[in-house]
Amino acid sequence: MATAKNNSAAATGSKLGNLLPKLAIPLVLIVLWVVISEFKLVKPIFIPPPAAVWKAFLGLAPLLPQAILTTVAITLAGFVIGVSIGTVSGLAMAYSKTVRVYLGTIFDFARPIPVFALIPLFILWFGIGRAPQIALIAMGTSVILGITTIEAIRNVPSIYIRAALTLGADRKRIYTTVIVPYIAPHLIGAIRVAAAASWGLDVAAEFMGSQAGLGYLIILQQTYLRTAGIIILVVIYSILAIFLDTIIAAAEKRLIPWTERRSSMGAVASIVGNT
Amino acid sequence: MSASGERPETDGTKIRIEHLTFGYPDKKPRQTNIIEDLSLEIRDREFVAIVGASGCGKTTLLNVIAGLLPTSTGKTSINDKEIVGPGPDRTVVFQDDAVFPWFTVHGNVEYGLKIAGINKEERGRRVARSLEMVGLSGCETLYPKQLSGGMRKRVDVARAIVTRPEVLMMDEPFAALDVMTKASLQEQFLGIWSEHRMTVVFVTHDLEEALYMADRVVVMARNPGRIAKIVDVPFDRPRHRDLKTAPEFQTMRRELGHVLDANGEQS
Numbered sequence: 001m002a003t004a005k006n007n008s009a010a011a012t013g014s015k016l017g018n019l020l021p022k023l024a025i026p027l028v029l030i031v032l033w034v035v036i037s038e039f040k041l042v043k044p045i046f047i048p049p050p051a052a053v054w055k056a057f058l059g060l061a062p063l064l065p066q067a068i069l070t071t072v073a074i075t076l077a078g079f080v081i082g083v084s085i086g087t088v089s090g091l092a093m094a095y096s097k098t099v100r101v102y103l104g105t106i107f108d109f110a111r112p113i114p115v116f117a118l119i120p121l122f123i124l125w126f127g128i129g130r131a132p133q134i135a136l137i138a139m140g141t142s143v144i145l146g147i148t149t150i151e152a153i154r155n156v157p158s159i160y161i162r163a164a165l166t167l168g169a170d171r172k173r174i175y176t177t178v179i180v181p182y183i184a185p186h187l188i189g190a191i192r193v194a195a196a197a198s199w200g201l202d203v204a205a206e207f208m209g210s211q212a213g214l215g216y217l218i219i220l221q222q223t224y225l226r227t228a229g230i231i232i233l234v235v236i237y238s239i240l241a242i243f244l245d246t247i248i249a250a251a252e253k254r255l256i257p258w259t260e261r262r263s264s265m266g267a268v269a270s271i272v273g274n275t
Numbered sequence: 276m277s278a279s280g281e282r283p284e285t286d287g288t289k290i291r292i293e294h295l296t297f298g299y300p301d302k303k304p305r306q307t308n309i310i311e312d313l314s315l316e317i318r319d320r321e322f323v324a325i326v327g328a329s330g331c332g333k334t335t336l337l338n339v340i341a342g343l344l345p346t347s348t349g350k351t352s353i354n355d356k357e358i359v360g361p362g363p364d365r366t367v368v369f370q371d372d373a374v375f376p377w378f379t380v381h382g383n384v385e386y387g388l389k390i391a392g393i394n395k396e397e398r399g400r401r402v403a404r405s406l407e408m409v410g411l412s413g414c415e416t417l418y419p420k421q422l423s424g425g426m427r428k429r430v431d432v433a434r435a436i437v438t439r440p441e442v443l444m445m446d447e448p449f450a451a452l453d454v455m456t457k458a459s460l461q462e463q464f465l466g467i468w469s470e471h472r473m474t475v476v477f478v479t480h481d482l483e484e485a486l487y488m489a490d491r492v493v494v495m496a497r498n499p500g501r502i503a504k505i506v507d508v509p510f511d512r513p514r515h516r517d518l519k520t521a522p523e524f525q526t527m528r529r530e531l532g533h534v535l536d537a538n539g540e541q542s
Contacts, residue, residue: 162343
């Protein structure tokens with residue numbers, strides 16, 4: 001307990017010290033950006049100067065609320081559907097060997113399929129509009145969750161199952177008290193990966209014939225060669241993605257308080273720490 | 276304690292193993308069985324230690340008694356009833372860390388009681404008592420990640436004894452611990468056992484540990500796994516740690532060592 005407290009104290013102490021090296025490369029890049037545009041080393045169409053980006057932002061501003069709303073709605077819808085399908089089939093696979101055989105094969109097959117290649121098919125099946133976009137995101141995220149869950153089930157240490165068996169646990173109880181708690185951290189990790197992926201899936205989905213949303217705006221900017229506008233929209237996508245990730249990360253800490261966090265001190269941390 | 280009161284005071288046979296042969300079905304034809312034609316009777320409330328070189332099948336034997344592995348040939352029974360699977364009458368303290376990391380200390384110890392359908396109040400009482408026995412009172416709300424290896428092992432022991440099993444099996448439970456922690460856990464466990472007599476099957480490769488803890492020491496030989504010798508341990512209880520350095524203890528240990536050497540190296 002005492003050491004745990006010391007560690008966290010040391011971690012907060014070193015946080016400020018760590019901030020500078022973390023920001024160093026972004027700062028250098030920004031300085032580089034200003035220098036390049038000031039001295040016109042590269043054509044503005046490739047790398048627009050900061051002032052142009054700001055101007056582009058002001059130009060886009062009236063369109064942004066509606067676009068953000070559309071994009072967030074589509075992405076979240078696809079993400080929630082995908083995570084639900086993935087989690088439910090994951091938990092079903094964890095419980096039943098039969099389900100595992102049937103669904104597991106499907107997920108194993110789906111793993112190497114490049115999801116983006118399915119876009120034309122999805123448009124064919126679901127028409128133009130939000131449905132194919134949501135379906136694409138749902139498909140992409142559910143595969144991530146399904147695969148992670150199968151892997152996690154395959155790795156449940158048998159020692160825990162043996163311990164539960166000798167204490168009198170039956171199948172059902174082992175499922176709820178050993179399998180599910182064991183795979184929970186993996187599941188939440190997969191949800192984080194899926195959340196990040198869902199924004200990418202949304203961009204791809206919007207590139208293919210959508211009439212609203214941030215991705216649609218990107219395509220518009222591209223058509224008129226407005227590089228500055230594209231930069232703005234990419235930044236907005238990133239902010240949205242970071243926001244969603246932060247929420248899930250906070251939920252993770254509350255839901256699974258037992259997971260081992262590597263200490264920020266000592267020889268191991270000196271090799272893989274601060275990652 | 277009421278634990279012993281629930282069962283009739285007999286000195287009869289608790290576990291009977293007759294002509295047990297165990298081998299994995301997919302083994303290559305020239306490989307020998309892991310255990311071949313092993314017979315052993317373990318009396319009620321007896322403390323039996325099983326020693327042998329690695330690969331002699333002592334853990335396999337324990338798993339068969341626990342019901343985690345099937346009896347392929349031969350008969351194994353507890354209270355004259357055939358062992359067909361694991362049950363809460365036979366709990367196990369494993370060599371590896373088997374404490375559930377997702378439950379608190381309280382949640383871990385309570386696990387078997389919950390399955391047995393014991394009400395919350397009684398569960399709380401028994402968990403507290405069990406933790407007191409292993410010296411972990413006050414640690415209820417901690418997660419295993421906050422405990423040392425020795426403390427986790429004690430949670431394991433508390434979890435295994437809280438259901439008051441008739442047979443407690445321990446598979447090299449203290450092997451991964453440092454010498455001092457090991458010695459203190461041995462003494463602590465002997466204290467618990469003297470208070471709550473139950474049948475204990477204690478697998479170890481440490482002869483000193485076997486002689487210090489057990490009533491009888493079963494020495495196993497390997498290839499195939501079988502019993503080489505069974506030795507009665509004559510030392511009075513309660514045993515003090517000084518016993519380990521007594522001349523008669525050392526003599527017995529040496530003799531057992533010779534038996535082990537003679538049966539461990541042929542392969």
